[in-house]
Amino acid sequence: MKIVAVSGAAGNIGYNVLGRLADGYVYGDEPIELRLLEVPQAVQALDGVIMELVDHASPRIANIVATDDPEVAFDGAHAALLIGSAPRKDGMTRVDLLEVNAGIFATQGRVLGQVAHPDCKVVVTGNPANTNALVAAHHAEKEGFNPANITALTRLDHNRLIGQVAQRARVSAGEIAQVAVWGNHSNTQFPDLTFATVSGTPALDVIDKDTWLDTIVPTVATRGGAVIKARGGSSVVSASSATLDHLRDWEQGTDGRWVSMAVPTQALPEEARYGVPAGVVYSYPVTIENGIYTVVPQLELTDLQRERITASANELLDERSTAAGKGHLD
Ligand code: LMR
Numbered sequence: 545m546k547i548v549a550v551s552g553a554a555g556n557i558g559y560n561v562l563g564r565l566a567d568g569y570v571y572g573d574e575p576i577e578l579r580l581l582e583v584p585q586a587v588q589a590l591d592g593v594i595m596e597l598v599d600h601a602s603p604r605i606a607n608i609v610a611t612d613d614p615e616v617a618f619d620g621a622h623a624a625l626l627i628g629s630a631p632r633k634d635g636m637t638r639v640d641l642l643e644v645n646a647g648i649f650a651t652q653g654r655v656l657g658q659v660a661h662p663d664c665k666v667v668v669t670g671n672p673a674n675t676n677a678l679v680a681a682h683h684a685e686k687e688g689f690n691p692a693n694i695t696a697l698t699r700l701d702h703n704r705l706i707g708q709v710a711q712r713a714r715v716s717a718g719e720i721a722q723v724a725v726w727g728n729h730s731n732t733q734f735p736d737l738t739f740a741t742v743s744g745t746p747a748l749d750v751i752d753k754d755t756w757l758d759t760i761v762p763t764v765a766t767r768g769g770a771v772i773k774a775r776g777g778s779s780v781v782s783a784s785s786a787t788l789d790h791l792r793d794w795e796q797g798t799d800g801r802w803v804s805m806a807v808p809t810q811a812l813p814e815e816a817r818y819g820v821p822a823g824v825v826y827s828y829p830v831t832i833e834n835g836i837y838t839v840v841p842q843l844e845l846t847d848l849q850r851e852r853i854t855a856s857a858n859e860l861l862d863e864r865s866t867a868a869g870k871g872h873l874d
Contacts, residue, residue, distance in 0.1 A: 549621040552628025553580035554589035560784035566602035570792045575606035581617035614655040629670025638671040646872040653680030657687025666694040674825040675863040692811035698827035700786035701725040702804035704764045705735040719743045724829035725804035727856025734852035735764040802829040824860040
């Protein structure tokens with residue numbers, strides 16, 4: 545049986561994630577115990593979520609525990625989806641949330657380090673996801689937890705990039721391979737088509753370079769804000785789906801497929817960092833086998849790629865300084 549903790553379980557993304565976990569999206573028919581973590585103000589809404597999970601009558605749900613105590617939620621957990629956080633509103637950047645959200649991730653990182661299963665796979669979805677994950681990894685590591693297991697969500701950007709290419713090439717998303725998202729889940733990310741293929745053909749033979757750089761890159765990098773403006777709230781279906789894609793592939797492997805994951809650079813060998821300094825949580829193309837992710841090795845990078853990779857790394861260093869200045873990285 546797997547123990548899966550979900551923070552923000554009564555929020556929109558959490559609610560969506562739970563239904564799909566109950567449907568076996570990540571663990572197939574293996575039974576799961578759900579640990580639903582919420583803030584005390586959301587405990588009533590959480591009651592309603594539990595009623596619905598009971599009514600779902602999934603044979604895969606072995607037990608449901610609802611709590612506002614991270615120690616209860618994370619005790620022995622094999623996976624933790626850290627979704628709960630204040631969402632951004634129209635006109636804000638994700639880093640504007642650092643002040644209000646980083647403290648949550650400091651506590652959760654410490655408690656994960658103290659009580660979670662040593663191989664617990666942690667996915668941070670709450671924004672600013674990379675730096676929240678950095679804060680969580682810092683505090684978890686102090687408790688002896690492997691920081692490599694604390695990752696942030698850029699699969700949403702990866703899936704958005706696939707969607708943009710599929711739409712333009714008029715093929716199904718399954719025909720697109722080897723896209724990569726480098727960097728921060730922010731406007732400086734680099735959605736990269738250099739190595740991508742569409743039905744086996746180089747993507748940049750199908751889509752011209754200017755369309756990629758002038759239209760697709762900014763569309764993907766600012767998509768979250770565009771959804772907020774259009775919907776009046778941040779993305780839910782795509783964010784929950786990407787969170788589960790991230791965990792499913794980490795658990796089940798990618799069979800050589802590239803996916804994008806933001807991972808703590810201090811846990812990577814130097815040659816796998818592609819010039820990004822140690823001490824940030826940075827998105828790379830990775831493959832996954834037996835629960836271990838590996839950054840795609842030995843890619844020959846162009847000057848353009850290096851420039852974009854460095855720009856996003858510099859932004860993450862700035863975010864790290866802000867988090868440290870506010871005392872979240874003591
Ligand atoms: C997204 O990219 O949709 C989420 O990170 C929410 C946001 O604030 O953009």
